[in-house]
Amino acid sequence: MSTSTAPSREGKGPETRAAVTRASVGTAIAAGIAKWGFIAVTVGLIAFFVITEPNFRTTANALGMLKYIAPTAIAGLGVALAMTVGGIDLSVGASAGFAVSIAAYTMVVANQVGGVAISVVLLGGLLIGAINAVLVVIARIPDLLATLTTMFVVVGLKLIIVDGQSISSQMTLQDGSTAPGKFTADFLWLDRGKIGIIPVPVIIFLLLTALLWFVLQHTRWGRALYAVGANAEAARLAGIRVSLYRAAAYMGCGLLASIAGLLLAARIGQGDVSAGNSLLLDAVAVALVGVSVLGAGRPNAWGTALGAVLIAVMVTGFTMVGLPYYAQDFGKGVVLLVALLFSFTFSKRRTVVVAGSMT
Amino acid sequence: MTIGLDSISPEKPHLEGGDQTVVSLEGVSVSYGTNRVLESVTASIAGGRITALLGTNGAGKSTLIKALSGANPNYSGTIVLDGAPVRLTSPQVASRLGVATVHQKVADGIVPGMSVADNLILTDFASGGRRGLVTERTTLERAREVLKTLDLPWSDRILRTDAGRLGISDAQLLVLARVLRTTPKLLILDEPTSALTAAEVERLFVVLRRLRAQGLAILYVSHRFGEIESLADRVLVLRDGVLAVDVPRPFDWHTILEEMLGRPTELQQGVVDIRRGERTLLAVRGLPVLANAAPLDLDIRAGEVLGVLGLLGAGKTELAETLAGARPMLGGSLELDGTPYAPARPGDAIEAGVVLVPEDRQAQGILPGWSIAHNTTLPFLRAFSSALGVLSRFREAGRGDSVIASLHVVARDAATPIDDLSGGNQQKVVVGRWLADSPSVALLDEPFRGVDIGARREIGATLRRLAADGRAGVVLSSDVDEILEVADRIVVLVDGRIVLDAYADETDRATVVRSLLAIASSDSASADSASADSGLTPTGAGPDGSIPASGPGPVPDPESDPARNENSR
Numbered sequence: 030m031s032t033s034t035a036p037s038r039e040g041k042g043p044e045t046r047a048a049v050t051r052a053s054v055g056t057a058i059a060a061g062i063a064k065w066g067f068i069a070v071t072v073g074l075i076a077f078f079v080i081t082e083p084n085f086r087t088t089a090n091a092l093g094m095l096k097y098i099a100p101t102a103i104a105g106l107g108v109a110l111a112m113t114v115g116g117i118d119l120s121v122g123a124s125a126g127f128a129v130s131i132a133a134y135t136m137v138v139a140n141q142v143g144g145v146a147i148s149v150v151l152l153g154g155l156l157i158g159a160i161n162a163v164l165v166v167i168a169r170i171p172d173l174l175a176t177l178t179t180m181f182v183v184v185g186l187k188l189i190i191v192d193g194q195s196i197s198s199q200m201t202l203q204d205g206s207t208a209p210g211k212f213t214a215d216f217l218w219l220d221r222g223k224i225g226i227i228p229v230p231v232i233i234f235l236l237l238t239a240l241l242w243f244v245l246q247h248t249r250w251g252r253a254l255y256a257v258g259a260n261a262e263a264a265r266l267a268g269i270r271v272s273l274y275r276a277a278a279y280m281g282c283g284l285l286a287s288i289a290g291l292l293l294a295a296r297i298g299q300g301d302v303s304a305g306n307s308l309l310l311d312a313v314a315v316a317l318v319g320v321s322v323l324g325a326g327r328p329n330a331w332g333t334a335l336g337a338v339l340i341a342v343m344v345t346g347f348t349m350v351g352l353p354y355y356a357q358d359f360g361k362g363v364v365l366l367v368a369l370l371f372s373f374t375f376s377k378r379r380t381v382v383v384a385g386s387m388t
Numbered sequence: 389m390t391i392g393l394d395s396i397s398p399e400k401p402h403l404e405g406g407d408q409t410v411v412s413l414e415g416v417s418v419s420y421g422t423n424r425v426l427e428s429v430t431a432s433i434a435g436g437r438i439t440a441l442l443g444t445n446g447a448g449k450s451t452l453i454k455a456l457s458g459a460n461p462n463y464s465g466t467i468v469l470d471g472a473p474v475r476l477t478s479p480q481v482a483s484r485l486g487v488a489t490v491h492q493k494v495a496d497g498i499v500p501g502m503s504v505a506d507n508l509i510l511t512d513f514a515s516g517g518r519r520g521l522v523t524e525r526t527t528l529e530r531a532r533e534v535l536k537t538l539d540l541p542w543s544d545r546i547l548r549t550d551a552g553r554l555g556i557s558d559a560q561l562l563v564l565a566r567v568l569r570t571t572p573k574l575l576i577l578d579e580p581t582s583a584l585t586a587a588e589v590e591r592l593f594v595v596l597r598r599l600r601a602q603g604l605a606i607l608y609v610s611h612r613f614g615e616i617e618s619l620a621d622r623v624l625v626l627r628d629g630v631l632a633v634d635v636p637r638p639f640d641w642h643t644i645l646e647e648m649l650g651r652p653t654e655l656q657q658g659v660v661d662i663r664r665g666e667r668t669l670l671a672v673r674g675l676p677v678l679a680n681a682a683p684l685d686l687d688i689r690a691g692e693v694l695g696v697l698g699l700l701g702a703g704k705t706e707l708a709e710t711l712a713g714a715r716p717m718l719g720g721s722l723e724l725d726g727t728p729y730a731p732a733r734p735g736d737a738i739e740a741g742v743v744l745v746p747e748d749r750q751a752q753g754i755l756p757g758w759s760i761a762h763n764t765t766l767p768f769l770r771a772f773s774s775a776l777g778v779l780s781r782f783r784e785a786g787r788g789d790s791v792i793a794s795l796h797v798v799a800r801d802a803a804t805p806i807d808d809l810s811g812g813n814q815q816k817v818v819v820g821r822w823l824a825d826s827p828s829v830a831l832l833d834e835p836f837r838g839v840d841i842g843a844r845r846e847i848g849a850t851l852r853r854l855a856a857d858g859r860a861g862v863v864l865s866s867d868v869d870e871i872l873e874v875a876d877r878i879v880v881l882v883d884g885r886i887v888l889d890a891y892a893d894e895t896d897r898a899t900v901v902r903s904l905l906a907i908a909s910s911d912s913a914s915a916d917s918a919s920a921d922s923g924l925t926p927t928g929a930g931p932d933g934s935i936p937a938s939g940p941g942p943v944p945d946p947e948s949d950p951a952r953n954e955n956s957r
Contacts, residue, residue: 247778247779248773248776248777248778248779249769249770249772249773249777249779250777252762252766252769252779253769256755256766259755259756259757259758260751260752260754260755260756262746262751262752263746263751263752263753263754263755263766264755264766265714265733265734266712266714266734266744266746266752266753267734267738267766267767268733268734268735268737268738268739268767269735269766270733270735326757327757
């Protein structure tokens with residue numbers, strides 16, 4: 030065995046050394062795959078599209094991709110936040126959709142300016158998060174079931190408020206009159222504005238990622254959140270108010286989901302009643318990818334952002350090479366599967382924190 | 389370490405029944421990565437014999453068991469079973485070849501929600517079963533067959549109950565009966581008594597002695613020398629992955645201990661320099677520790693180590709958790725340093741300087757996947773962060789380093805994940821977490837459970853330094869010798885009442901044990917006389933100084949204690 034890394038000892042048969050070497054090389058490879066595999070997949074995919082598609086390798090396209098994926102990424106950050114305390118939030122898509130309709134309702138029907146709409150939407154997001162917190166933390170309903178229920182309630186509530194319709198300016202209201210308001214320019218700036226060459230959604234996405242990363246990684250509150258997810262009883266005995274942190278995580282998630290909804294509303298420019306429907310699965314997927322990236326083994330902000338970037342790269346790249354839209358879900362599924370393999374199968378780490386581990 | 393050979397009648401070498409080698413290991417080695425943890429072990433295990441396996445944490449005991457039970461097929465060397473070389477590639481293969489293992493965590497072998505009978509015949513379900521149709525009648529019939537292997541007189545009513553509600557000792561017997569049904573040649577028991585009371589241990593030993601008489605080869609892994617002295621026919625000691633000792637009865641414990649620890653050691657006969665605390669630091673007044681127990685008074689004094697001895701269900705964990713704010717007070721009042729103290733949650737207690745090293749390291753102590761440094765700083769994050777809440781990695785690493793240094797934790801550095809440490813070293817980290825911030829009262833609940841003697845000494849020494857520094861150390865344990873080894877003052881707790889409160893030089897092991905057992909067997913008269921004999925007045929007994937009659941009562945199963953489940957959610 031020329032590549033033997035085991036310290037050779039006297040009196041060992043060659044087969045012993047061989048076994049030792051095989052084990053250590055195998056472990057090292059597995060650890061390497063777990064840590065770098067996902068990055069390699071992303072880089073490889075980007076390289077492939079850069080080489081084959083001239084349109085792909087422009088700054089405009091790169092920014093466009095980030096802008097496209099920003100709402101998904103931000104909702105994914107919310108899911109990651111809920112996952113830090115060992116929970117999950119399945120209501121993020123519904124919350125974002127709720128935000129779209131509420132923003133439209135506030136501006137178009139209630140004839141308010143964008144600032145008011147934003148405030149109402151953010152409050153709504155916090156409220157949905159608070160409901161989830163009450164259901165999970167106080168009523169002790171398992172997180173999957175509680176947030177699934179919230180999802181239905183929120184979607185239903187949205188439909189009741191808007192009478193099941195998409196809200197657009199100049200639409201005819203129930204009483205026959207025309208809607209007085211419209212999407213105001215300051216609100217639309219959320220999507221169309223730029224600072225330098227960078228679109229506002231990209232800036233919001235990156236700022237929120239950096240903020241969440243900093244809080245989780247470098248502040249005592251972030252440490253406490255992770256502690257609750259890693260071992261709630263140990264955290265409690267260490268003096269951490271477990272219930273408060275779990276509640277805070279759900280409320281933060283609701284807030285992030287509503288920010289995702291604001292960006293969607295500004296992009297669509299009307300209160301599309303179906304907006305946000307497809308957001309949930311992507312958001313959960315990117316948060317899960319985040320757990321696996323760099324062998325982190327726990328939900329984290331930059332990993333989630335990277336997962337979102339990968340989805341953007343795939344969707345854009347596949348579209349450019351002419352893969353039909355209906356094949357893209359398949360692509361996402363395969364990538365998620367690969368990510369999960371990295372997290373669970375190749376990783377030696379025994380403690381991957383994921384949804385449902387609290388129950 | 390007091391081995392207390394006087395209290396255990398050493399049994400004669402067991403001669404009847406063949407002395408045939410059932411299993412022999414020839415040059416068995418195991419490596420994890422480049423780290424060789426088992427080094428060419430050659431030994432044999434005989435039928436009709438109980439072979440004890442000793443070793444400190446990280447010595448290779450678990451590794452050897454894993455190789456023998458098929459849990460780790462990546463071993464080299466040869467294992468010969470009944471004269472034929474075998475390759476134990478999986479637990480299923482090992483089981484088919486006649487190696488049965490009962491693991492330390494009994495709960496892992498039980499499926500809660502299924503009946504006791506279903507659990508007894510669990511392997512039938514796994515193997516596809518002889519019949520597809522399972523009726524209650526056939527289930528009970530087959531379960532009774534399984535019970536016969538241990539002659540357990542369990543009624544049909546017990547067989548129908550949810551196995552999750554069994555006490556840990558009954559659950560262990562269930563698992564034992566189940567594996568014995570496969571008529572194994574070798575039975576491996578990994579720390580089988582770590583969660584049992586004295587009476588339950590005795591019951592298990594009766595079963596094991598009978599199995600030995602039937603010719604079974606038993607490999608018995610334990611940290612408890614007293615048990616091995618009373619049970620084993622042969623002792624194997626592993627040290628750093630090497631078989632250091634392989635001796636038959638009679639055992640020379642000095643030599644065995646020296647070999648196990650790898651350095652000459654004196655058998656400690658309890659604490660030599662007994663300290664008497666002058667000042668009451670934490671006063672407990674009229675606190676019922678259990679729902680149906682009488683109120684309890686206790687003075688925890690600065691400058692001494694108090695040892696609270698209590699069996700499972702005596703209320704010692706409840707006492708510790710109440711004082712640390714982890715459990716609501718059932719009544720009475722507390723005073724800390726002269727001022728009223730009523731911790732509503734653990735954070736209040738920590739702020740007041742009362743800390744708890746919890747009983748269950750895995751479930752309540754460590755943060756898996758976290759570095760040593762981050763494991764040590766968790767309760768004191770505020771002290772390691774700026775006003776804006778930003779943590780200082782540098783100072784956190786410093787705390788990790790100081791815990792590693794003061795408790796001699798065996799680890800590369802403070803950035804090492806705690807999962808990479810042996811059990812004893814993990815425990816040192818958890819103890820270090822709580823003691824590093826100079827608490828005024830340190831409560832350690834079963835700090836020595838599953839911890840090797842080296843780690844145990846280290847923890848004991850740290851605690852004694854704390855007391856010497858004018859603070860109060862409290863060790864709560866169900867092991868008499870652990871208490872005698874570390875405590876200046878000994879309090880014995882039975883059914884939530886204090887039946888003995890004495891300094892170590894005012895009492896002796898026999899008195900302590902007697903006070904524990906006399907009451908536990910509901911003989912309050914003899915308990916009174918036991919304490920009268922030693923000239924001690926039990927504090928915390930009834931108002932008139934009498935000890936309320938106690939029944940032998942069932943041992944509460946910690947798993948089914950609703951208050952605990954409440955808290956661990």
